[in-house]
Each structure stands twice: as structure tokens, then as C-alpha cells.
Amino acid sequence: MDSYVNLEKEVSKTYREELNLAKKPEEVREAFVRAVERIISSICDKTFDFEEEVKFTPEDNRIFSLGKIGSDPDVENALNNSDLKAILERFAEEAKNRYLHLIHDDDRTSMFKKHPV
Numbered sequence: 001m002d003s004y005v006n007l008e009k010e011v012s013k014t015y016r017e018e019l020n021l022a023k024k025p026e027e028v029r030e031a032f033v034r035a036v037e038r039i040i041s042s043i044c045d046k047t048f049d050f051e052e053e054v055k056f057t058p059e060d061n062r063i064f065s066l067g068k069i070g071s072d073p074d075v076e077n078a079l080n081n082s083d084l085k086a087i088l089e090r091f092a093e094e095a096k097n098r099y100l101h102l103i104h105d106d107d108r109t110s111m112f113k114k115h116p117v
Contacts, residue, residue, distance in 0.1 A: 002082035004043065008090075011038045015091060019098045028102065029056040032064070032095040036088060043084070044074040058096040064088065 018031035037050040053067030069075055078084045 002078065002084075004039065004078075004082055004084055004087055007039055007042055008087045011035055012091075014038075016094070019094060022098060022102065025099050025102050028095050028099040032056050032091060035091050036064075036066070039084070039087065040069065040075060043078050044072070046072065046074065048072070056092070056095060056099075058099045063092040063096050 012035075015031060015035040018034065019028060022028045022031055033050050033054045033056065036054050037048075040048070040050075048069045050069070053069045055065045055067065057063060057065075066075070070079065
């Protein structure tokens with residue numbers, strides 16, 4: 001079984017920084033898609049439309065899907081015969097937590113409201 005833990009470590013620092021800087025739910029989705037792109041592009045040397053194919057659905061039980069990318073033989077092999085699926089699930093869970101935090105954080109919007117002096 002192959003392992004991509006070293007690749008996860010490389011990508012995770014930038015990914016976590018992007019998540020922490022995200023101020024809008026859409027920015028969380030974009031950070032997740034970029035992380036998936038970095039990992040999968042490092043594993044197989046093919047061009048995919050990550051923006052179109054990777055779906056991030058934090059409100060669903062299935063937090064993400066890869067669309068046609070997951071059907072690619074090289075990606076499918078990596079998902080089934082390595083820790084890639086677990087890595088992507090960890091990244092998706094982090095994104096979900098940040099996403100939910102942003103949509104439920106009332107302070108985030110009130111800090112932009114100025115009270116009359």
C-alpha cells in the first residue's frame with residue numbers, strides 16, 4: 001500500500017493557512033479545491049478541471065466528491081490502494097469545520113458594522 005503522508009505534510013501547512021485566512025464560506029471551498037489539486041497533481045501527471053469537478057458539500061454526509069477525476073484510473077488506483085482517500089477526508093473535515101464556523105459566526109458580520117458615535 002502506497003502512502004502519501006509526506007505529501008500531506010507538504011500541502012497541509014499552506015492549506016491550514018488558507019483556511020485560517022478564509023473570511024467567507026466560498027473561500028473555504030476554494031482552499032479545499034486547491035489542496036485537492038496540489039495533492040492529486042503531485043500523484044499523477046494529468047490535467048483535470050478541479051474547479052469544475054471537485055464538489056465541496058459540507059452540509060451533506062458526503063462532504064466532497066471528485067467527479068470525473070475520481071474515475072481516472074490513476075486516481076482511482078491511488079484512492080483504493082493508498083491513504084489518499086483518508087488524507088482527502090481529513091482535509092474535507094477541516095474545511096467543513098471552518099465553513100460551519102464561518103456561517104454560524106455572528107461576530108464576523110457585526111465587526112464590520114460601525115455604530116454611530
